[in-house]
Amino acid sequence: DAEITQSPRHKITETGRQVTLACHQTWNHNNMFWYRQDLGHGLRLIHYSYGVQDTNKGEVSDGYSVSRSNTEDLPLTLESAASSQTSVYFCASSEQLATNEQFFGPGTRLTVL
Amino acid sequence: AQSVTQLGSHVSVSEGALVLLRCNYSSSVPPYLFWYVQYPNQGLQLLLKYTSAATLVKGINGFEAEFKKSETSFHLTKPSAHMSDAAEYFCAVSGLNKLVFGAGTILRVKS
Numbered sequence: 128d129a130e131i132t133q134s135p136r137h138k139i140t141e142t143g144r145q146v147t148l149a150c151h152q153t154w155n156h157n158n159m160f161w162y163r164q165d166l167g168h169g170l171r172l173i174h175y176s177y178g179v180q181d182t183n184k185g186e187v188s189d190g191y192s193v194s195r196s197n198t199e200d201l202p203l204t205l206e207s208a209a210s211s212q213t214s215v216y217f218c219a220s221s222e223q224l225a226t227n228e229q230f231f232g233p234g235t236r237l238t239v240l
Numbered sequence: 241a242q243s244v245t246q247l248g249s250h251v252s253v254s255e256g257a258l259v260l261l262r263c264n265y266s267s268s269v270p271p272y273l274f275w276y277v278q279y280p281n282q283g284l285q286l287l288l289k290y291t292s293a294a295t296l297v298k299g300i301n302g303f304e305a306e307f308k309k310s311e312t313s314f315h316l317t318k319p320s321a322h323m324s325d326a327a328e329y330f331c332a333v334s335g336l337n338k339l340v341f342g343a344g345t346i347l348r349v350k351s
Contacts, residue, residue, distance in 0.1 A: 170341040171341075
């Protein structure tokens with residue numbers, strides 16, 4: 128069965144370190160998204176991609192970057208981790224832009240000390 | 241711009257009682273609307289979606305939602321709550337090829 132996976136599931140890091148969260152999907156979807164989930168805010172969009180070599184900023188993109196070198200993967204990098212980036216991160220993918228039904232990964236819980 | 245408001249961050253019902261989770265949206269174009277459910281320590285799972293066909297949409301696990309354009313609402317209901325329905329529920333609207341989520345409603349089911 129097709130799926131979307133994230134790794135690691137849990138990560139503890141220190142302020143100032145670079146961190147990369149992996150996202151891999153086997154749906155063969157062109158569209159991929161990264162969100163962060165914080166209490167009281169729901170899910171907020173960090174970055175998204177509509178295909179290989181395409182990346183776009185979401186509403187909370189400062190301090191984050193992504194790259195899309197193939198269809199299956201969209202890694203999220205925190206250039207210099209800050210305590211404000213402690214959160215749960217979700218990756219998602221979708222086939223259609225119009226209806227935009229998204230399929231979500233299990234999430235990565237990141238703690239920045 | 242699209243936005244979603246979920247009324248009530250926490251809702252508590254008794255087992256067997258009606259579940260009603262409220263969602264109001266704002267959209268400059270005809271919207272596509274979604275309800276997702278999140279169980280503890282898991283990702284989001286699609287419950288149901290409205291994509292401009294029937295206004296009453298049926299989803300998984302006995303949930304349904306009705307699109308009311310005049311009220312800009314898409315409330316989620318289930319006639320009889322089960323303990324397994326305890327989770328967080330998110331309403332979302334599709335806009336500019338992205339999803340905009342509400343803040344979520346945590347549903348508690350009392351025995």
